[in-house]
Amino acid sequence: MSKILMKPRIALIVMFVLLFTMALYFDDIPTIYRGYIAILQSPSILISDYLEVGGLGATLFNVATILLINVLMISYLKMRMSGPVFAGILTIAGFSFFGKNIFNTIPIYIGIYIYARSQKLDFKSFFIVVLFSTGISPIVSFMIFGIDWAEWFGLAPYWNYWIGVPAGVLVGMFTGFILPAFGAHTIRFHKGYNLYNIGFALGVISMLFSALLRSFEAIDLDQGGPTTELYHSELMLLTIVLSLVFIAIAYVNDLQVHKKYWTLMKSSGRLVSDYIRDYGRSVSMLNVGVLGLMCVIVLWALNFEINGPIMGGILTVMGFGAFGKHPRNCLPVMLGAYLAVALTDFTFDGIGMMTALLFVTAVAPIAGRYGVFIGVLAGFIHVVITPLALVFQEGGFNLYNNGFAAGFVAALMIPFLEAITKSNGEEEN
Template structure:
């Protein structure tokens, strides 16, 4: 079997290897090893900041290693890079800072693999869902290590349920995109949220409930800011060089609505890296300007936005969502620098296609509604769905888009 590594994967390898190098520059190998053990053997439900839980070095090595492993999986099954695979890799890296680790992702991925076998289709067709489906990875850790069961029994139950949710997720994800018509970029997060809500409902019926969690690191803004700016400037420079040392054509990305499926890498290739870098810089600065904390969850959110810079987001269709989210802070009970508000603002960009398709006023409304909605959805799934904002964005899109269409003629997709 001949294995080919495409330039786009080399770019991602550079970024993710940089995370590992940074981790070893900060902490010793022993500290990193012990930190990764702490990460693996703990609950991972929202919000569990791996920087706080296992240390800076362990969190960055976990993110880098897990992302590199996923690149090798994509290469092995023969998937050519496109916007969706780049997005999935960056989501894997981002959420490996708060919820996904080197152990808990595999049962869910095995479940998706089993589904491909039952359907008698190549796993290549489902690899993207396997990567994104690891949003349900906390289910594995939570059941294995919460103490409700014996250690062996808990691990066995966690693995079985992890495989089960992975098996169910592909058809559910395919159906959910019909519900929001492509206006929620976090489609798998929406599907996984519905599934996790059902799973959590069954748990509660048997008297199993999970306490709310907020593990949140502070005090590392300076070092993380320098690192993130370096990574995203590097991404822009790489895109510039690969695009024949030119920014020509970047305005074409900015004209897209972002509605699924908007694959900027297939359409414009290396310009996608420039867009990803620009978005990364904008939102790194945003977190600092609103006096938020750069830590595992916020880095994860920034990586997610950057990843979708290859698959639906650009500065002009995310800006209205941020404005709407910020406007909500003047009326709601959460301060702008609180963990809940920072993450809600960043992840509200899931609804970028609404702003891109219908215009800024509707994008502002969508951002406002998203913040109000997401503050209540995590209870439904007990923190088992890492892409909680995907569930909230799906609900907003399902309600808002029909109303918009009822009062104005729907523009051409």
């Protein structure tokens, strides 16, 4: 029994069942259906809170289906549930609260598949890129549902779909096709100190799309929607239950798991840190659960209410508990982010700064490698840069805007830090 429970894949299936059950508990099937259709037809750009677009039941159904499809794909491809794969799955689940759905992710997968075939490699060879690639899925939805093609070209309304669907699918496939090579290249820019590397790559691609689309007056790039905090209590409960499930799975397998936790926390977390491979499943699952509770405490302390984007942030932080994040490298950068808001004219009134407090953990490896003070500085710089990064990606096609910003933070800091640090890296062992 404990052998079965220790598998991260089982934890994800438990998560699917929990989400699906909750969806049916909170809404009836017709309401879920209507909400789900609204989600599929949403332009889905930053920030489209699916809780606002389709309601709680439909959003949880969207998250559950995306989760299930990806877990089934992992099984079909006979993939090992490694740290990066686990992080990718939870990130997809998280962003299914605000931007990802079954409709806008598939064309990108197809593009990566075509690239893999062109390289004479298996599709599974690029599976990590596949999992993180869907950060740019709003471009697919936007091309289909965000542009009034019929009005633009003076055609009958049904042309919106005849032009929009092929345009969306082709743009998605093109992005998927160029992403594996580009993502491998961008990792050098920040030297692996931005955990959301694909987010950075997608930011650059998104910048290109924004530049092209804003050249046409007929296209309205400002279509972000409001968020809703109506379901704060339910989502807070879901986060706590999920965190406890992961911690319970860790302890079912190994009652002494906490004694090994410190070894994991000594790692910098720099890419490519597969905690499941390096420290084992139990310690990784404990870390995932602890990070979930850490988010709960931070949100509670700052009196934040959970909406779709914040839920996405929580699940992403938890997922990266198997791929580079732990409380020791996350808390300094989160403190830096908090100080950036406290000491400047930024406020936590807007969703941008609230989510930045969670997504700032993209630069956690900087704290893990160079210590608390440098980590706080990295968090501070990240928050200052993030709104600027969004300006370069007008239209909100890259859901991983913080990953784009984090790439610049790491690229700014690491060369200097490397130059002034001794070469022997004695902090790790």
